[in-house]
Structure formats: structure tokens, C-alpha cells
Amino acid sequence: MTEPTTAFRPRILAVANQKGGVGKTTTAINLGTALAAVGRSVLVIDLDPQGNASTGLGIDHHQRKRSAYHVLVGACDAAAATVPTHIPRLDILPSSVELSGSELELIELPTPQLRLRKALAALPAKYDYVLIDCPPSLNLVTVNAMAAADAVLVPLQCEFFALEGLSQLLKTIERVRAALNPHLEIQGIVLTMFDRRNRLSEQVADDVRTHMGAKVYETVIPRNVRISEAPSYGKPALLYDHRCAGSQAYIRLAGELLRRERSRAAAA
Template sequence: MIRIAIANQKGGVGKTTTAINLATALAASGWRCVLVDLDPQGNASTGLGLKQAERVHSSYDLLLGDASLKDAAIPTMIPNLDIVPATVDLSGAEIELVEYEDRTGRLKAAFDKSDTHWDICLIDCPPSLGLLTINSLVAVDSILVPLQCEFFALEGLSQLLQTVERIQKRFNPNLAIMGVALTMYDRRNRLTDQVADDVRSCLGALVFETVIPRNVRLSEAPSHGLPALVYDHRCSGSEAYMNLARELIGRMPTRELAA
């Protein structure tokens, strides 16, 4: 199972929107996908139409070892796509994890114990560099970074890259950055182009060619409990995420799909 964390400690950059729609696009392409909602806000769970009463087990139970990945995963309305939802319990997980000796490797241990029912796992990380995000980076093969096309996002990116280096040195030497996805791209704004140019000149081929535009439909879809690709598959945001999924598949290591 290929494991990818969708992470950026800056809030409002499109992590959850990216996680939901990439997972949907991959599932539509035939990949058996599980999305782990590791954000205490639980927006990925809500954005896929999951009600609180349906969240019997959660990523909190997964971290604390009270449920396996298979037991915590719930089928969504999207064929081939399951989700491990988040509940409010997750907001206190960082404090509880401090008491564990292996507090940075809890999620990896849960994944290592799971079977290969899925081809790919995406993790929607919280907007911080705390223990939840660190657990994600220790557990995955690679990281996808959504980056808002604004100046302050560049500062956040440098902090994230430093964190990735520390994780590589101490916990996960195989961790790699799969790519940076430029989000909230507005062609009418010159700053958008300047930020995009700066990121591409700095990171080169790590930056995906596809950019995710500012799009009303992307913002509307979660309120209906639907991915944008289902809510309006013809809008510019949906088309962009389909293109991003194709690029992502092209960068994935060659592996046999789950039996």
C-alpha cells in the first residue's frame, strides 16, 4: 500500500479539498483508496458526507491502538474509496500521545499491522507540525504539499521542508517529497504568478504542472457532503484535480495493486 501524507502546517491552503478530491479521482481511476482524516476538525469526513453517528471508530482509535485500520475504515458513497474518520477525541490525542514511549510511530505501527486491502492511503494532516503530523510523516512513503499562491505560504514551506529533513534523519530516512501542488491560483492576480514562479525556480520539477484555481464550486461542494468531482465534475476545479491525479499516478513507484 502506497502511503502519502497531504501536509502543510499553514491553514487554509487547500489540504482537505486536495485530499478529498485526489482520493475521489484516484478511486475513479480504479485505485482502491483509503483516506485517513487526521485533522481534529474532521472536515474531510464531513466533506465526504459522513455524519457523526456513523463514526464508530476513528483515527483517534487507530493512533491509540484501539482499532485496526480495517476496522476503523468506513465505505463512502464513492466506489473504491473508504475513509477513517476523525472525531473530537482527536483534539486531545497529542496530549495523550506524550505518555507513550513510541509516540511518533503509533500510526506507522497501525499501518504495518494492516493487510493490503487498499492500493493507496492518503492522510489529511492537521494545520500544525505537532505529533499528529509527525506521526503521519513517520508512517508514509512520501508527502504531497498543497501550497497557496500567496507570499506567507513560502515562509511556511521552508519550515515544512526543515521538518521533513529532521524526520528523514531521525525516524524515516525513506521519506520523500512527491510534489508541491499550487492551490488557489488566480490568474488575475500578479502576485499569484510571482509566487508560482518563485516556487518553481526554487523547487523545479517537484512542483506539479497542474495548478488548482480559485473556484466557487470547490468551496460549495463540502457543504453538500460531496467531493467537487461529484458535485460538479465539469467545473475548472474538478478538471484540475483530475489532471493532478494523473500527474500523481505518474510519480508513484511501480507496485502491484492490492489483490
């Protein structure tokens, strides 16, 4: 059953990991699609200069005349740069290549770490969730995302150095919490590119669960060819092939996220 959206402030989740190729963009666009499919109104913010989330949601370059870069530097407000996707209830604030050099510009502006927070405070009250696809680095743009977010969702690839990279990210989250955003929390850790045929995947999953406990989602995202193919067609995997193992995993992830969010709200 479709659940109604709310008119309250959106729940803002930064999808972050300083490592590239771990599934941040794939998670942002497919989780956003799954949430929209169950009636949530969702905004995806593409903060990666490569613009893969924008491409993966079918946004052509001619539709990116105003982008996250223009919002961060104050050239326009967030609503003016937001464009609808072909998925009902799912909008995107697209990226552009100008983001790659934005750090030098941002550092000269007042409160450069809080540019995105201030921009999102002026969003119209139409979204239930805002998912921020962060760049693969711990730079000023990523700090802006964490300063604006309620929580961080961490996609973690099942590889040998996963815990080492996670440790670095957790230190950054703690620094942002101490200096800029005292309410920032870890919403959850999503194990990605999981291969049940590979003993290393099982070992990494066990290690992460041992160290992080209930923060780790039960749902794991498998290695899946259809997930990799979908962006070349400008579609999330859930539209490209909703029956594939990857799409089904993201549907389960969305359900688990919503259950966590309900539990959090009940405990507040």
C-alpha cells in the same frame, strides 16, 4: 481504461502543510476521488480534529464511533475504524474531536511518533493509495503521519508568504527523515487557490518553481466557487460538479501523480 489494483503494500502519502486554509483537505478528498475513479483503491485518513475530510466525504458523526483517535491510542485497529464512502473504491478512516487532545495521551505511550505506522502495517492488502489529511500544525499527530508515509504531498497556496511556510515544512520533513523515517521524500508540491487574474499568483508560482524545480506539479488548482460549495453537500467537488474548473484540475492532478508514480517505480 481502468487499471487493476495491486495486492502490494499501499503507497502512503501525507498531505501536509502547517498552514491552515491552503487546500489540504480539498486535495485529499478530490485527489482520492479521482484516483478511485480510474480504478485505484484508496483510503483517506482524516487526522484533522475538525474532521472536514470526513464531512466532505459524507460521513455523518454517528458513523464515527471509532476514529483515527482510537487507532492512535490503540483502542482499535485501523481496519475496524475504516468506513466506506458512497464513492466506489474509496474508504475513509474518519476523525473525531478527541484528536484535539490526543498529543498528551500519545506522549505517554511507547514510541508515540510511530503509532500510525504500526497501525497501518496491519491494514489488509486492499489499498493502492493511502492519503493522510494532516492537521494544520506541526504537532505529534503530523509527525505520526510523516513517520508512516512514503512521501509528503504539499498543497501550497499562491500567497505572499508561501515560500516562508514551505521552508518550515521542509525542515520538519528533514527532521522526521533523520530521526524516524529515512525513506521519506517529497512526492510533489501542488499550487492551490491559483488566480490567473492576480499577478501575485503568477509571481508566487514562478518563485516556487524556481526554488523547487520538478517537485512542483504542472497542474495548478484554481480558485473555484464550486470547490468551496461541495463540502456543504457532503460531496467531493468531482461529484458535486465534475465539469467545473476545480474538478477538472484535480482530474489532471491525479493523472500527473500516477505518471510520476510510474516513473518512480520504473527507476527503483
